[in-house]
Amino acid sequence: MATVDNLLKRNVPISNSESRCALCQMQLEDANHIFLSCIMSAGIWNELLRWLGKQSALHSNAIVHSSAFTNIGNKKDGQFLAGVWMCTVWCIWKGRNEVRFNHGKWAQDKMVAEIKSRLWSWKQAYNLRIPTEDFRAWFAAANLEESGAERN
Numbered sequence: 203m204a205t206v207d208n209l210l211k212r213n214v215p216i217s218n219s220e221s222r223c224a225l226c227q228m229q230l231e232d233a234n235h236i237f238l239s240c241i242m243s244a245g246i247w248n249e250l251l252r253w254l255g256k257q258s259a260l261h262s263n264a265i266v267h268s269s270a271f272t273n274i275g276n277k278k279d280g281q282f283l284a285g286v287w288m289c290t291v292w293c294i295w296k297g298r299n300e301v302r303f304n305h306g307k308w309a310q311d312k313m314v315a316e317i318k319s320r321l322w323s324w325k326q327a328y329n330l331r332i333p334t335e336d337f338r339a340w341f342a343a344a345n346l347e348e349s350g351a352e353r354n
C-alpha cells in the first residue's frame with residue numbers, strides 16, 4: 203500500500219509536510235494511523251459503533267482492531283461486521299486519496315452514509331446478515347442487539 207511510511211522505505215523522496223497524514227496533518231502517515239488511530243477516521247469508527255448500538259475500544263493495531271470489531275456482536279453477526287470493517291477501511295482509503303490527491307474534503311457524514319449504502323448493496327453478493335428489508339430503518343440504526351437476538 204502506497205502509504206507515506208512505505209514510500210519512505212522505498213526511498214521515494216517526500217518532503218516533511220507531505221510525510222504527514224493528509225487528514226489530520228499531525229502524524230507520520232502509516233496504515234495503522236490512517237485507518238484506525240487518526241482522529242478523522244476514528245470519527246467514522248465511532249459513528250459506525252453508535253449506528254450498531256455498540257461500544258468498543260478502538261485499537262491502533264489493524265489485527266487487534268479488526269478482531270475486536272468483528273466480535274462486538276454475537277457470532278451470527280461476525281460476517282456482517284467483517285463486511286463493515288472492510289467496507290470502512292476501503293472508504294477511508296478512498297477518502298484519504300481524495301484529500302491527498304484531489305484537494306477533496308473529508309466529509310464524515312457522507313462517508314458513513316456511503317459505507318451503509320454499500321453494505322446494503324453488497325448484502326446479497328457477500329451474504330451479509332441484515333435481518334430487515336426496511337432500508338430506511340436500518341440506515342438510521344442497525345442496532346445489533348436487536349437484530350442479533352436469538353429467535354425462538
Ligand SMILES: [Zn+2]
Nearest residue numbers: 223225226240
Ligand atoms: Zn491523521
